[in-house]
Amino acid sequence: MVRGPRGPRPVLIDARAAARPELGGVERWARELSARLPALDPDRYAVARPPAALSHRLGHGWEQAWLPVAARRADWLLCPANLAPLAARNAAVVIHDAAPLREPGWYSGTYVRWQRFVLPRVARRARLVITVSEFSRAELRELLGVDAVVVPGGVDERFTPQPEPHVARPYVLTVASRTARKNLGALEECARRLRAAGMELVAAGGERPQFRDDGGASAVRSLGHVPDEQLPGLYAGAQCFVLPSLYEGFGLPCLEAMACGTPVVASSAGALPETCGDAALLVDPNDQTAIADAVERAIGDERLMAAGIARAAQFSWDRTAREIDALLR
Secondary structure, eight states, X not given: OEEEXXXXXXXXXXXXXXXXXXXXXXXXXXXXXXXXXXXXXXXXXXXXXXOGGGSSGGGHHIIIIIHHHHTTTXXXXXXXXXXXXXXXXXXXXXXXXXXXXXXXXXXXXXXXXXXXXXXXXXXXHOSEEEESSHHHHHHHHHHHOOOOEEOOOOBOTTOOSXXXXXXXXXXXXXXXXXXXXXXXXXXXXXXXXXXXXXXXXXXXXXXXXXXXXXXXXXGSEEEESOOGGGHHHHHHHOSEEEEOOSOOSSOHHHHHHHHTTOOEEEESSTTHHHHHXXXXXXXXXXXXXXXXXXXXXXXXXXXXXXXXXXXXXXXXXXXXXXXXXXXXX
16 A cells, blocks of 8 residues: 555555646546545545646656556556556556547647557556546447446536626637647637627637647637636636537536536537537537527527536536545445
């Protein structure tokens, strides 16, 4: 077992992704589990967190060399962010999707080569593979040859219908990096119609150097990286939330928007229909007219708002932590 401040711990959590300043779905998982599992059982969990400088590529050495040594005496090494030490034989790894293998053209060549090398090995050597949706489970079975246990993510309690004026004009929001996978170029017609109606289309999301840029996203006003504490108010103040992604393993921003009482328009691709259920308007991500029409219909739709709040209430990080904890017993 590893040792924490209060003595031996049978589970060590890899919190490398939790140290990153940006906050995508993978980082959210790492932060939430690093906080909630020790809170659930302080005598069972310890957290291994590298310096922030090692949270990205420079941290591969920390994760592959230092971490398995630290975890040798643990019953489990929980890795919530796709990767795990290849030398570890006690790893429970959360693999969120297989997008770099399914669509390598969305990523840099270096990143694709690394993922093609490491992801199959991580998946096959892990003691337990967890994923976030039935869609991703099918992807991992087909592309990696492993069967994963599905544990959905959750919605933080901070996401409630309480708007804060982060943007002066009425706006429609997307939370996504400007990358090919997020397909922000498909919002061009929507942005044009919104401008004519006196509204803005804004995107919250930082840069992802391992992803190829979406060159068609110029119609969307970028807010850049938005601090985590400002996200709930930004969601709640939006007239509508739209996510036109070509591929999502789960689609956490849709649930966060729903929890804030904001009507959601989402792509019909990937796991988004599974995550959103009947609480969003689903559209073909390649049909700009359909996306714009759906956003216009969603704005002010009280039935959709109520359905979204009810849908988001079915997902909580405490439940996610309890399900993970049960798997590691």
